[in-house]
Amino acid sequence: MKLYKVVSLVLGTTLVAAGCGGGDSASGPAEIKFVWWGNDDRAKLTNEAVQLFQERNKDIKVTTSFQNFQTYFEKLSTEIAGGNAPDVIQMDYRYLNEYAGRNVLLDLTPYVGKQLRTADWNQGFVGSGKLNDKQVALPLAQNATTIVYDPKLFADAGVAEPKIGWSWADYKDAAGKIQAKSDNKIAGSTDFGGTEDVFETWLRQHGKKLYEDNGKLGYTKADLKAFWQLSKDFRDAKATTSAELVTTLNAGAEQTPLGKKLSASEHSYDSLFGGYDKVRPGELKLGPYPSDSKDKLGSYRKPSQLISVSSRTKNKDAAVKLVDFLLNDPDAGKILGANRGLPANLKIRDQVAQNLTGVNKAIFEYEKSVDASLGDAPPAPPKGDGAIYKLMQRKHEEVVFGKTSLDQAVEDFFSEAERVLS
Amino acid sequence: MVLAERVTPAPVRSAAEGAPPRRPTRSQGVAYLFLGPWLLGAIGLTVAPMVVSLYLSFTDYDLFNTPNWVGFDNYAKLFGDDPRYLKSVGVTLRYVVVSVPLKLVLALAVALLLNSLRGKGQAFFRSAFYAPSLLGASVGLALAWRAIFDTWIDTPDTALTTIVLLSAWQFGAPMVIFLAGLQQIPRDMLDAAAVDGAGWWRRLFSIILPMLSPVLFFNLVLETIHAFQAFTQAFIVSGGRGGPADSTLFYTLYLYERGFTEFRMGSASAMAWVLLVVIAVVTAVLFRTSRYWVFYGDER
Numbered sequence: 001m002k003l004y005k006v007v008s009l010v011l012g013t014t015l016v017a018a019g020c021g022g023g024d025s026a027s028g029p030a031e032i033k034f035v036w037w038g039n040d041d042r043a044k045l046t047n048e049a050v051q052l053f054q055e056r057n058k059d060i061k062v063t064t065s066f067q068n069f070q071t072y073f074e075k076l077s078t079e080i081a082g083g084n085a086p087d088v089i090q091m092d093y094r095y096l097n098e099y100a101g102r103n104v105l106l107d108l109t110p111y112v113g114k115q116l117r118t119a120d121w122n123q124g125f126v127g128s129g130k131l132n133d134k135q136v137a138l139p140l141a142q143n144a145t146t147i148v149y150d151p152k153l154f155a156d157a158g159v160a161e162p163k164i165g166w167s168w169a170d171y172k173d174a175a176g177k178i179q180a181k182s183d184n185k186i187a188g189s190t191d192f193g194g195t196e197d198v199f200e201t202w203l204r205q206h207g208k209k210l211y212e213d214n215g216k217l218g219y220t221k222a223d224l225k226a227f228w229q230l231s232k233d234f235r236d237a238k239a240t241t242s243a244e245l246v247t248t249l250n251a252g253a254e255q256t257p258l259g260k261k262l263s264a265s266e267h268s269y270d271s272l273f274g275g276y277d278k279v280r281p282g283e284l285k286l287g288p289y290p291s292d293s294k295d296k297l298g299s300y301r302k303p304s305q306l307i308s309v310s311s312r313t314k315n316k317d318a319a320v321k322l323v324d325f326l327l328n329d330p331d332a333g334k335i336l337g338a339n340r341g342l343p344a345n346l347k348i349r350d351q352v353a354q355n356l357t358g359v360n361k362a363i364f365e366y367e368k369s370v371d372a373s374l375g376d377a378p379p380a381p382p383k384g385d386g387a388i389y390k391l392m393q394r395k396h397e398e399v400v401f402g403k404t405s406l407d408q409a410v411e412d413f414f415s416e417a418e419r420v421l422s
Numbered sequence: 423m424v425l426a427e428r429v430t431p432a433p434v435r436s437a438a439e440g441a442p443p444r445r446p447t448r449s450q451g452v453a454y455l456f457l458g459p460w461l462l463g464a465i466g467l468t469v470a471p472m473v474v475s476l477y478l479s480f481t482d483y484d485l486f487n488t489p490n491w492v493g494f495d496n497y498a499k500l501f502g503d504d505p506r507y508l509k510s511v512g513v514t515l516r517y518v519v520v521s522v523p524l525k526l527v528l529a530l531a532v533a534l535l536l537n538s539l540r541g542k543g544q545a546f547f548r549s550a551f552y553a554p555s556l557l558g559a560s561v562g563l564a565l566a567w568r569a570i571f572d573t574w575i576d577t578p579d580t581a582l583t584t585i586v587l588l589s590a591w592q593f594g595a596p597m598v599i600f601l602a603g604l605q606q607i608p609r610d611m612l613d614a615a616a617v618d619g620a621g622w623w624r625r626l627f628s629i630i631l632p633m634l635s636p637v638l639f640f641n642l643v644l645e646t647i648h649a650f651q652a653f654t655q656a657f658i659v660s661g662g663r664g665g666p667a668d669s670t671l672f673y674t675l676y677l678y679e680r681g682f683t684e685f686r687m688g689s690a691s692a693m694a695w696v697l698l699v700v701i702a703v704v705t706a707v708l709f710r711t712s713r714y715w716v717f718y719g720d721e722r
Contacts, residue, residue, distance in 0.1 A: 070662060077682050081485035098685065102486040244576040246666065387684050390663065397667040401578050412505075419503065 030318040031061045036090035036305070037072035038339075039252070041274060045339050049332045053325045060318045068252065080104055080310070087313040088322050091137050091306040093128070094389065096380040099308070100136040106309040106316065108135040108323075115320050117328045120347040128303045128377045138327060139303030141341035143271035144374060145201045146299070146366060147287045150280075153264040157181040162265070162287025164297070164373065168230060171265075171290040175239035178264045187241040190257045190266040193231025194246055194396030196389045198267045201298035202227055204375065205291045215382035217417060225410045228399060232406065243400045246393075254279045270366050271304040271341035274359045286366040288373075297373035304341035338363050384420040391416055479691035485681075489688065496692035507693075509668055510676040513582065517672065518649040521586045526641055529593040533600035534630075548601065555594030564588070564658035575659055578669035585670060588655050596641040603637035604630070635716045643708055650701050653678070673697060 036046060043066050050062050065086075067075060073095060079085060080099075091099065099105055112118055112135050118126050129137035147162050154161050159174035175188025192198040200210045209218040234240040245257045253275035257263035261280070267289075268276070276284050291297055307326065309319045325332055333348035338360040343349045356364055367374075395413045398404040404412065454461075479496055481489035500507050532551055536544050557563045567588050574580040607630060615625050631638070653674040656664065664671030664679070673693070681690030 074662075074682050077485055077685065081687075102484055102685070104486050244573055246576075384684075394663075394665065394668060397578070397665060401667055403578060403667055416505075 029059050029061045030315040031063065032087035032313070032315050032318050032322065033063045033065070034088040034322060035064070035072070035076065035086040036066050037069045038066055039068070039275065041278070042066070042339050045336050049326060049335045050322075052331060052335065053322055053329075056325075057318075057321065060315075060321065062322060080312075083312075085310040085312045087310050087315060087319040089308045089310060090140065091308045093303050093306065093377075093380050094385050096129075096137055096306065097131060097383045098386060100131050100134070101383050104311055105136040106311045106313065106319075108138065108309065108320070109133075111320050112138075115317075116324050120328070120345050122301075122344075122346060124376045125301060125303070125344060128301075128380070129306050131380060137303075137306035137308040138323065139344050140305045140307050140327065141271065141303070141338070141343055142301050142367075143269045143304035143341035144299040144302060144367060144370060145197060145289060146268055146270045146273075147265050147289060148258060148268045148273065148276055148284050149265035149287055150258070150283060151285050152283065153178050153182075153186065161285070162290070164288050164370065165294070166288075166290045167292050168290045169292075172234055172237055172239050175234065175265065176237045179238050179240075184238060186261065187245070187257060187263040188239040188265065189234060189241070190263045191231060191234070191240045191246055191400065192267045193228050193400070194393040195267060196385075196392045197269075199224075199227050199392065201289055202230070204298035204300070205289075205293050205296045207293075207296070209378055211378070211381055211385070213379065215421060217414075217421070221410050221414055224413060225406065228396065228406055228409070231396070232399075235400070243397075246397055246400055258284070269302075269304065269341075270363045271338075273363055274339065277359045277362075286362055288370050295373075297370060299370060299373070300375040300377050302377055303344075342367055382421065387420045388417050391420070475691040475694055478688050479695050481688045483688040483691070484685045485687050486685075492688065496689045497696070499689065500692060500696065506668065506671065506676065510664075510671045510673045513664075513669070513671050514650065514652075514673040517582065517586060517589075517652060518646060521589045521652075522642070522645045522649050524586065524590045525593045525645060526596060526638070528590055529597035529641070530600050530638075532593065533597050533604055534626075536597075536601055537604040548598065552594035552598055555592045557592075561654070561658055564655045567655075568659050576666060578667040581660070581666060581669045585652075585655055585659055588659070589649070589652065596645060599637055599641055600634065603634050607633045632717045636718055639708075639712050639716045643705055646704060646708065647701055650697065650704070 034050065036042070038046070043064075046066070047064060050064055054060065054062055066072070069092075072090075073092070076086070076089065085104070089105075091105070108116060108129075112126070116138065118138075125139055125142065126135075128139050129135055149162060151161055154174065157174070157178040157180075159177050160166070160170075162171075171189065177188070179186065179188040196210070203209060203219055203223065206223070208223060212218045231240070241257050241263050245262060253259040253272065256266060258266035259276060259279040265287075270286055273284075273286060289298055307323050309316065309323060313319050326336070327343075328345050328348070330348060330351060333343055333345065333352060336343070337352055338356075342364065343352055352360070353364055391413060395404070395409045399406055399409045478489060480491060480493060482492050482495075483489035536547055536551070539547065554563070567584065568575055571584045574584045611629060611633075612625055615629055620628065651674060652672055656670050656672040656675050657678070660666075660670045660675070662675075664675045674697075677690050677693045677697070680693065681687045
């Protein structure tokens with residue numbers, strides 16, 4: 001008990017100090033901090049939009065900062081723990097429950113439809129920012145899973161490019177031919193077995209899901225085994241990358257096998273296409289996932305990023321105003337374009353679609369081509385999904401390197417995943 | 423022994439004369455005044471956070487909300503219910519056992535080499551060999567290492583070796599200390615041995631190493647403690663996740679992951695305290711054994 005008092009004393013002092021620092025915010029301009037993850041490209045556009053917001057709201061001062069995905073979340077957790085929470089926070093679907101479930105995000109419900117305009121939105125999409133009937137975030141933009149590929153390599157090997165209706169067997173066959181054509185120097189595909197995003201898409205093709213509504217795993221050991229077997233089939237057919245290249249989606253495009261020209265096709269999200277195009281300008285295209293089910297593509301309208309307000313902000317109104325500006329202002333929409341994916345506001349989406357070029361055009365056209373097959377987003381994954389995401393990657397690595405048998409890896413995965421979720 | 427001679431007789435004398443124990447004098451007050459800034463830092467930035475983390479290790483603290491007391495739960499779970507924890511212990515022990523001797527042998531070898539280079543060359547080469555250590559904790563260096571040993575780092579069987587090599591390469595700090603120790607060894611002793619017909623190896627094992635043993639001991643203790651705490655290189659080289667397949671999952675890396683990406687700060691604090699206790703025990707054991715092999719010039 002005594003120790004607890006010491007701790008509360010220490011924390012209390014910190015809070016008081018923090019309170020003193022920002023105490024007179026009512027008199028001066030409201031200062032808010034807006035953070036996101038992304039690259040220089042995104043930073044340039046976002047800062048431009050923030051600049052415009054400040055010009056229109058002289059009484060609000062916005063400071064910004066950004067990191068890459070992984071660093072961003074490490075920094076964010078320490079900042080919030082240290083009582084330095086940013087006011088406006090770009091949020092990931094995977095982390096939504098981790099943060100909202102710990103009461104870190106402001107419930108925006110009272111603002112929705114008022115200060116936060118959502119009339120021009122797909123209402124199902126608005127709901128993807130809801131948890132337990134609380135609007136803890138709003139989606140910033142929409143993206144979907146995709147296969148990014150190098151059309152030249154497909155043509156050289158004389159195989160058809162990805163199109164709706166192609167099967168996993170077609171993919172394996174095409175990838176094998178591409179790889180053979182280059183004498184195994186360029187893999188036909190990037191190994192997808194360690195990526196939860198691919199597993200989710202594959203599960204949805206089979207009418208299953210990653211998580212049940214009660215937060216338990218939505219698949220069986222047999223499902224996971226079948227998925228890893230599929231990845232193994234690709235390896236056995238010499239149709240995918242070698243063990244050393246097992247990689248993550250969260251690495252920058254310049255570090256992935258496709259970005260390094262060591263693979264001809266790679267599972268990804270269409271919103272990441274800008275990064276790929278920067279590394280290999282004009283060389284790559286977007287295509288749909290293969291599927292063994294005619295009417296199920298597995299991809300869905302995913303919030304590529306969401307935006308939240310900290311529950312500890314001292315400037316709620318200013319923070320909400322910035323959120324609304326980024327989401328719904330036509331001029332902000334013009335600046336931001338499709339950098340984060342398709343704008344959530346449908347009017348702005350149409351406006352952006354009017355004069356598209358380059359990367360944005362490719363993303364819009366891809367989404368249009370699959371739109372009829374896209375499902376609504378599942379509820380945000382439960383707390384612990386971040387750990388399970390990494391677990392999947394790790395166990396798959398162990399299989400690929402021959403450290404563990406496939407069956408053992410499935411067993412290990414389930415016991416560890418269930419422990420994480422319990 | 424110089425120190426001991428000055429200190430030990432004092433209480434004997436005062437006890438004999440029956441003098442009262444010395445009261446704090448003004449000069450002591452001044453001493454504390456000068457120590458003040460450091461004391462404040464030590465208490466505020468080291469002791470207090472340590473006490474808090476000890477408390478947190480008995481709670482379910484998740485970084486954001488009020489911690490709840492859970493007793494020894496965190497500690498019990500580490501050993502009972504977590505194969506990854508034991509894996510991280512294994513990786514760290516392997517790293518300590520291989521990297522510390524390797525680094526010390528390299529440092530000693532280079533120090534011997536430099537010591538034989540009396541003259542201008544020594545200063546230059548000393549700086550040159552020390553340079554990698556200056557960049558020791560540098561992220562840039564680890565990134566360069568990552569780029570150079572690309573394939574090794576991406577293979578579970580060799581990833582840890584790469585990090586061991588990176589650490590061994592940064593032998594500058596113990597090397598400089600060895601060099602200073604070597605220069606303290608009286609030349610006449612070595613010359614006399616040479617005249618008596620002792621060869622280089624004989625002089626190394628019978629004179630240099632015994633005379634150098636306090637320095638060796640110092641370096642061994644310091645490097646062992648550092649090795650247990652290794653973090654930066656593994657973090658950068660493995661992209662922060664201890665991969666591939668957990669082959670570079672250092673203890674500290676796992677601790678960090680627990681605390682800051684899984685939000686289990688209570689458990690992470692427990693890990694930190696286990697590490698602290700282990701380091702203390704290992705250090706104590708090293709001190710114990712030192713009486714059998716560390717030779718202070720004044721004995722016998």
